[in-house]
Amino acid sequence: MLAMAIDSVVVRQRVEDLDAAVPFYEKLTGATASRFAFAGVTLASVGPFLLFAGPDEAAQRVAGVAATLAVADLDLAVEEAEAGGAEVVVPVQPTPNGHRAVLRHPHGGVFEYVGP
Template identity: 90%
Template sequence: MTAMAIDSVVVRQRVEDLDAAVPFYEKLTGTTAARFAFAGVTLASVGPFLLFAGPDEAVQRVAGVAATLSVSDLNAAVEEAEAGGAVIVMPIQPTPNGHRAVLRHPHGGVYEYVGP
């Protein structure tokens, strides 16, 4: 049996002013931010960072997730994590950038899994 592979990890960071924060992270990573909105939150993906800002109520839905884990087979990753004791907080669903699921690992961390 082949173990699930995590292709990359994206660090999530809440910021008060997205426009003010983005230039720092663009310079730090040498990449240009990709901006988008999701569930009432404005976001910017900059290298390995996902910056987000918005009203407290909307941001709380995003802020409770420690990191985003990119996987090549989302269904298999969710099944394997669940078999290992993870609890599905949000089942797989489509997003503007692919599909996502949110899981609570057996030791308490909450992670977003994303994939095709």
């Protein structure tokens, strides 16, 4: 049994026009968007949503991940997920907002893990 805890889940949503989509999600969540660019796409984090837009090739890489899982200890989460049968697709690396890793769970789902 894994000892790590998932602190929150962020839903990923590809949008055609990030500027047009952000106001809807800000109103829906009551949160202000935090915008940034990463891996060839532009993104906006709004409450539990991660909106992204960009060229097809770059956007497909982001869309291939089902959700983002925030954890308090990224290294421990990766270690324990691997011990449970997960495969590391992208090892721990720095991002504009901390660190991330991408893992394929033993049942096929691909998830981004983020943490400090």
